[in-house]
Amino acid sequence: MLKYLIRRLVILLLSLFVASVVLFILLRLLPGDPANALLGVGATPEQIAAAQAQIGSDQPLGMQFLTYLGDLIHFDLGTSFVSRSSVLDEITRRLSVTLPLALSAFFLALLIAVPLGVFAAVKANRWYGLVLSIISQIGIAVPVFWLGILMVYAFALNLRWLPSGGFPLRGYADPGRAIESMVLPVLTIALIMSASLMRYVRATTLKVLGSDFLRTARALGESFPEAFIRHGLRNAAVPVVSVLGIELSTTFLGAVVVEQVFSLPGMGSMLLLGIQQRDYPNIQGVLIVSTLLVLLTGFLADILQRLLDPRLRQEAR
């Protein structure tokens, strides 16, 4: 296991390196010098040269890359062109909205999808099993921002149960309103996500239900729930966990779009604002941190999978 852990850690660091190289290349491919974006139209050549020296875009590309990597290793994401404040500070502030949003939506989706998916598989031949799989098929095709708008229409504007968007200025210092403004966004992401997750749980459960080991356990006299809980669940969990990693990163992405629907001040709106204002340090910072999150999630999912399945541990040796 330790050997696998080290190997997987090396892969994680390598992927981080590759991802940061790709980000560097893509962001340098941007038309025009970032200095122009910093100054706007009508700047004198002297001003442009001064700005270039300030952000280092007059250096040769190799030098720029080394500075960029050095800054990354020190967690220095630079300062925003527009607000002149530290990018890292801004990201930490916004992560305090996006992380709770994505994580609670993720766990809510699990809570909905796992029992329903198992139920749909066990009762696959009954009409309610069929209805459940039709519902999940429908859920996969619903755009997440559309569901968000419909939620706002129903629960915020018509029933007036919850706010239609925004986040209290004082943040979590105003816990009641902070939680209130999170309910609809969390529900929106969780419902969409549980649809695809449920389909997956159902498929893997169906495979386990047809397996020899479950039949043997039943033949040895265990009742169906007993056999399923002791042998089935763990076997069904292994492939599901590997998908969970991808699902969690999709949740972050869902959060980007849903933040826009409910005008929440999270990472997504920071990225969008950065793109609109051509605020390169902000764009770069958000992308680096989200890549880090995505890769870390994949790493954790792989480790969790090994812990669940002794056969995979054997293979790794």
Next chain:
Amino acid sequence: MSASKSILTRFSGTNATFWLGLLLVGTITLTGLLSLVWTPYDLSDMVAGRLEAPSWQHWAGSDRLGRDLFTQLMIGAQIALIVGCSAVAIGAAIGVTTGILAAFATRFLDDALAAFFDILIAFPTLLTAMLVVAASDEASLGTAILALGIGLSPIVGRITRLLTKQVLSQDYITAARVSGSSWPSIVFWHILPNILPFLGVNLALQFGLAVMAEASLSYLGLGAPPPNASWGRMLQEAQGTVYTAPWGAILPGLAIFALVIGVNLLTDGLRDRLDASRRQV
């Protein structure tokens, strides 16, 4: 197989989903084609009052500038289909080439490419697309297509690589090599025809993803700029007036939903047919 049995299977569940999918995708495709030659009104003409409800003159009502929403929905179908098809074509061109290359390459290059696909796949398509749009001068239809195509390519690449490896391990490839066929001719005569059915089903699924991602991009304001009436942008514009004019926010969403679920159903039906033909062989 007897005639009566084939009629029976034609009306069984899997085929019902296939036909429902075909109906939805077919209707939207025809609407998109029709919008090339005819729309009830001109896209940017303010022909109605502000935020009118659906009526005989304006089947889907009007937006806050008094433009006909049904016209916009028709043009939206056209945009969704163009973006979906072109993005999948670009994704396939990049993905199939690199996938086949990886399958043929030396062990080291193959491992490197496979790892590269995995890293890129971990990166959600929409985020990659946002990055490409950010890197381009301004948002346009072409940028959106290119962005989505690039975003889809690693998924296609990974699948192509796996399928090609499967085919390469078959005896008839060895036979073709022994009888003197060159690698390019093996790719064209043996590999592409053999991986095409499964690749095709997968590309259809990618089409659904591309339509959804285009809608998201347009909703975020990073898609094709006006006067292109994308369904995603229609939703963005209608969101502010959803309380007074809910239909403006309901209909474009329904359109996206119908196209995506139609493609998914069609794909499921095709896959079932493919599996059945495999079993018979």
